[in-house]
Amino acid sequence: MxxxxxxxxxxxxxxxxxxxxxxxxxxxxxxxxSVTLKVFNWGDYIDPDVTDLFTQETGIEVIxxxxxxxxxxxxxxxxxxxVSHDVVIPSDYMIxxxxxxxxxxxxxxxxxxxxxLIDDRxxxxxxxxxxxxxxxxxxxxxxxxxxxxxxDGPIDSWTALWDERYRKNIFMMDSVRDSLGVTLKMLGYxxxxxxxxxxxxxxxxxxxxxPLVLAYTGDEVKDKMIAGEAALAVVYAGDxxxxxxxxxxxxxxxxxxxxxxxxxxxxxxxxxxxPEAAEAFINFMCSTPIAQRNWEYINYSSPxxxxxxxxxxxxxxxxxxxxxxxxxxxxEVFEDLSQTTQYYEDLWTRLIGA
Amino acid sequence: MSRRLRLTAVPYALYALxxxxxxxxxxxxxxxxxxxxxxxxxxxFRRFFDxxxxxxxxxxxxxxxxxGVSTVVCFVLGYPMAYILSRMKERTRHVVxxxxxxxxxxxxxxxxxxxxxxxxxxxxxxxxxxxxxLPPLELMYTAGAVVLGNVYNFLxxxxxxxxxxxxxxxxxLIEASEDLGAGRAxxxxxxxxxxxxxxxxxxxxxxxMPAVTxxxxxxxxxxxQNALIGDLIEKQFKVAGDWGFGSAMSVIxxxxxxxxxxxxxxxxxxxxxxxxx
Amino acid sequence: xxxLKGAYSGLIFLFLYAPIVVLIAFSFNGAKSRGAxxxxxxxxYESLAQNADILHALRNTLIVALLSAVVATIIGTxxxxxxxxxxxxxxxxxxxxxxxxxxxxxxxTGISLLILYVFIGINLGFSSLLLAHITFNIPYVIxxxxxxxxxxxxxxxxxxxxxxxxxxxxxxxxxxxxxxxGIVNGFLLAVTLSIDDFVISFFTAGPGVSTLSITVYSMARxxxxxxxxxxxxxxxxxxxxxxxxxNIRAGRDIRRRAQTHVxxxxxxxxxxxxx
Numbered sequence: 001m002x003x004x005x006x007x008x009x010x011x012x013x014x015x016x017x018x019x020x021x022x023x024x025x026x027x028x029x030x031x032x033x034s035v036t037l038k039v040f041n042w043g044d045y046i047d048p049d050v051t052d053l054f055t056q057e058t059g060i061e062v063i064x065x066x067x068x069x070x071x072x073x074x075x076x077x078x079x080x081x082x083v084s085h086d087v088v089i090p091s092d093y094m095i096x097x098x099x100x101x102x103x104x105x106x107x108x109x110x111x112x113x114x115x116x117l118i119d120d121r122x123x124x125x126x127x128x129x130x131x132x133x134x135x136x137x138x139x140x141x142x143x144x145x146x147x148x149x150x151x152d153g154p155i156d157s158w159t160a161l162w163d164e165r166y167r168k169n170i171f172m173m174d175s176v177r178d179s180l181g182v183t184l185k186m187l188g189y190x191x192x193x194x195x196x197x198x199x200x201x202x203x204x205x206x207x208x209x210x211p212l213v214l215a216y217t218g219d220e221v222k223d224k225m226i227a228g229e230a231a232l233a234v235v236y237a238g239d240x241x242x243x244x245x246x247x248x249x250x251x252x253x254x255x256x257x258x259x260x261x262x263x264x265x266x267x268x269x270x271x272x273x274x275p276e277a278a279e280a281f282i283n284f285m286c287s288t289p290i291a292q293r294n295w296e297y298i299n300y301s302s303p304x305x306x307x308x309x310x311x312x313x314x315x316x317x318x319x320x321x322x323x324x325x326x327x328x329x330x331x332e333v334f335e336d337l338s339q340t341t342q343y344y345e346d347l348w349t350r351l352i353g354a
Numbered sequence: 355m356s357r358r359l360r361l362t363a364v365p366y367a368l369y370a371l372x373x374x375x376x377x378x379x380x381x382x383x384x385x386x387x388x389x390x391x392x393x394x395x396x397x398x399f400r401r402f403f404d405x406x407x408x409x410x411x412x413x414x415x416x417x418x419x420x421x422g423v424s425t426v427v428c429f430v431l432g433y434p435m436a437y438i439l440s441r442m443k444e445r446t447r448h449v450v451x452x453x454x455x456x457x458x459x460x461x462x463x464x465x466x467x468x469x470x471x472x473x474x475x476x477x478x479x480x481x482x483x484x485x486x487x488l489p490p491l492e493l494m495y496t497a498g499a500v501v502l503g504n505v506y507n508f509l510x511x512x513x514x515x516x517x518x519x520x521x522x523x524x525x526x527l528i529e530a531s532e533d534l535g536a537g538r539a540x541x542x543x544x545x546x547x548x549x550x551x552x553x554x555x556x557x558x559x560x561x562x563m564p565a566v567t568x569x570x571x572x573x574x575x576x577x578x579q580n581a582l583i584g585d586l587i588e589k590q591f592k593v594a595g596d597w598g599f600g601s602a603m604s605v606i607x608x609x610x611x612x613x614x615x616x617x618x619x620x621x622x623x624x625x626x627x628x629x630x631x
Numbered sequence: 632x633x634x635l636k637g638a639y640s641g642l643i644f645l646f647l648y649a650p651i652v653v654l655i656a657f658s659f660n661g662a663k664s665r666g667a668x669x670x671x672x673x674x675x676y677e678s679l680a681q682n683a684d685i686l687h688a689l690r691n692t693l694i695v696a697l698l699s700a701v702v703a704t705i706i707g708t709x710x711x712x713x714x715x716x717x718x719x720x721x722x723x724x725x726x727x728x729x730x731x732x733x734x735x736x737x738x739x740t741g742i743s744l745l746i747l748y749v750f751i752g753i754n755l756g757f758s759s760l761l762l763a764h765i766t767f768n769i770p771y772v773i774x775x776x777x778x779x780x781x782x783x784x785x786x787x788x789x790x791x792x793x794x795x796x797x798x799x800x801x802x803x804x805x806x807x808x809x810x811x812x813g814i815v816n817g818f819l820l821a822v823t824l825s826i827d828d829f830v831i832s833f834f835t836a837g838p839g840v841s842t843l844s845i846t847v848y849s850m851a852r853x854x855x856x857x858x859x860x861x862x863x864x865x866x867x868x869x870x871x872x873x874x875x876x877x878n879i880r881a882g883r884d885i886r887r888r889a890q891t892h893v894x895x896x897x898x899x900x901x902x903x904x905x906x
Contacts, residue, residue: 043849063839066849071592215577219851226666345594352581363713373766377743468650522782552778567736
């Protein structure tokens with residue numbers, strides 16, 4: 001008797017919670033006879049109604065799974081032999097890496113008529129020069145978000161991140177590619193360099209900068225900049241949009257030395273069990289009404305020409321949402337570094353491990 | 355009779371063989387591979403212990419140090435709490451002991467973000483200080499913030515096992531000690547404290563081990579400027595794609611900690627019944 | 632002394648609950664971000680009710696937590712008992728093996744389990760997630776139960792057998808009541824850890840099987856939705872209220888039973904029982 005009485009504390013509480021949540025959702029999986037499509041995407045990176053609309057239109061059931069970072073997605077697919085997904089949405093350099101490792105399947109663009117609606121600026125990019133493996137979904141740049149009430153004059157160069165006046169007022173990204181990348185750009189080198197002398201020079205710059213840096217941050221930088229924790233932060237354009245929506249003092253600039261442009265694209269895994277459904281899904285995502293919905297929901301930049309054309313005028317001139325052709329010309333897309341990845345990582349370990 | 359009781363460990367032994375030992379062997383295997391070819395080598399271990407490049411050893415040392423400080427703080431804060439808890443009425447005890455782990459029902463990431471809201475320059479604590487006319491404190495992005503994060507997350511793992519072993523102590527022993535003329539303090543240090551040693555051991559284990567390999571706390575509260583070994587291991591698997599080196603670091607940690615645990619349990623055995631004073 | 636004890640407990644609870652208070656406060660924040668206060672509002676509670684993804688993840692989380700904790704508690708308690716009666720060398724060896732999943736960084740455990748599943752052909756899905764959670768829960772149960780066993784008189788079990796109880800009956804009547812606090816703590820720890828885990832779940836869950844943690848972490852890139860704060864606050868308050876009501880009810884039961892005892896037994900018998 002005593003046993004039951006004591007267990008009741010935990011068990012009863014749990015059971016009731018469970019019951020309360022049971023009515024709300026149905027079990028995953030469902031009818032094995034119907035066609036299913038497994039989509040692996042970033043968290044919160046699609047309008048939640050879109051998958052239902054797709055099912056209504058095509059009868060194909062969508063099983064949707066989320067990841068937190070390109071590397072998580074890659075590791076999970078690699079270790080599981082890739083059997084678990086059909087469509088994935090990685091970023092540029094990761095797509096190159098997956099192509100190199102023969103993990104992606106060629107897409108038949110004839111089955112994706114809406115591909116014509118993708119802006120030419122996002123075709124023929126280095127990570128997929130013949131557009132064989134990927135269809136762009138969302139894109140953006142890397143730049144500096146700064147709090148106009150906390151800086152002296154406008155910021156337009158990466159050198160601001162080395163300015164003594166902003167000591168302990170700077171957020172850098174906790175990512176070797178981005179932090180070394182902007183340093184390389186400041187020094188006038190390519191973000192994709194494999195030249196060890198150039199990398200060494202950039203590394204020494206970062207070591208010199210470390211005392212000025214408040215923190216090397218990840219996703220939490222958005223909340224920090226909204227709250228006014230620091231004056232400057234290296235951020236993705238999408239984050240800059242989120243931040244300035246909540247805090248009007250924040251401005252975003254793509255520094256004059258140039259920067260990184262990133263593209264998240266839809267791809268089909270080599271091991272996909274249902275490639276036709278995957279192509280149908282990608283085509284659906286590129287259609288104007290759906291691309292519009294996703295753009296409104298996600299609030300990043302869309303590569304779909306009709307969505308871009310319909311944007312309100314103040315968005316057209318916002319460098320975070322729609323950089324000018326001239327600004328974009330100064331940007332580079334990340335390439336897969338293959339063997340040099342290790343060298344980059346070593347430099348980073350030395351920087352934050354010292 | 356105890357022979358029959360021994361058999362109750364058999365299901366676990368089988369389970370552990372498949373889900374603990376087999377994955378460990380996988381890790382061990384990976385730690386001996388370098389990604390180039392299939393030949394086994396000790397290169398990963400050499401890289402870690404390379405005397406001309408001590409960055410990894412320094413990171414390891416820092417991790418052990420921070421985990422050690424966190425564990426000691428947990429112990430110092432946790433033991434009195436466990437003691438108070440064990441002296442409560444039985445019914446209250448169950449409720450209160452549950453209250454210690456209830457905060458963990460809030461997602462880890464949310465809890466850590468909430469700590470940032472408290473500690474930041476524009477955070478709750480500094481806002482209060484400012485309204486009192488006091489100078490602001492730099493609380494975030496320090497080693498102290500990392501220790502705080504560890505203590506916050508692992509304190510229940512220290513309190514609960516100590517409490518469990520304290521409630522197991524035979525009241526007659528305490529009464530006997532007091533009847534024989536020992537004061538409260540002496541009774542505590544010569545009777546209660548030594549008898550709670552198994553709980554202290556469990557507490558140290560459950561606090562120290564996860565604290566050594568934690569990574570998100572150091573990233574979010576420490577500002578990512580002083581990497582811990584958990585950060586490096588995570589990076590090898592996720593970013594660098596060097597599973598071999600990541601596994602090797604895990605193996606080194608495991609060996610290190612198992613050795614120290616063994617030493618600790620031998621110490622416990624020698625002191626069993628002898629008291630600590 | 633009593634004041635001192637109360638004050639100390641109060642400080643510890645202040646420390647443990649300060650972030651929780653912040654979280655609950657922010658679940659009523661009209662603004663979207665943690666970085667700004669946008670006035671008091673129930674909007675996140677309203678939109679939570681319509682968020683099928685989050686509620687689905689909640690359901691998975693609770694089922695996995697409960698099932699894995701029950702299984703881990705049974706296996707773990709049995710294991711602790713068995714190890715307690717083993718030769719010291721063997722018991723130590725098993726204990727060391729038990730420590731390892733606690734020590735391994737989550738990412739190592741997660742990936743090695745994933746490779747194992749692929750190797751032995753377990754399909755990724757709900758069951759792979761459940762097995763993983765049982766795996767990391769068992770050690771915490773063992774580590775909670777063991778100290779309790781160490782303090783127990785070894786001979787009472789045999790005494791019960793000598794007095795004619797069967798081994799099962801002796802186990803439930805003699806050993807279980809002795810180690811119950813350890814079992815309960817182990818169980819609660821297991822439920823809690825299971826709810827809190829992200830990394831291992833991410834690598835061992837199959838497509839379409841999401842837990843709350845996976846949902847929360849994968850939202851981080853775009854900003855964690857305040858609905859999650861609202862949900863956490865609800866979960867927290869519900870569990871707290873249940874705990875308190877069950878406890879008050881149980882207290883009334885005990886008093887009522889005590890009164891019945893007073894009527895049917897001699898006072899002497901009652902007092903010895905309470906001791």
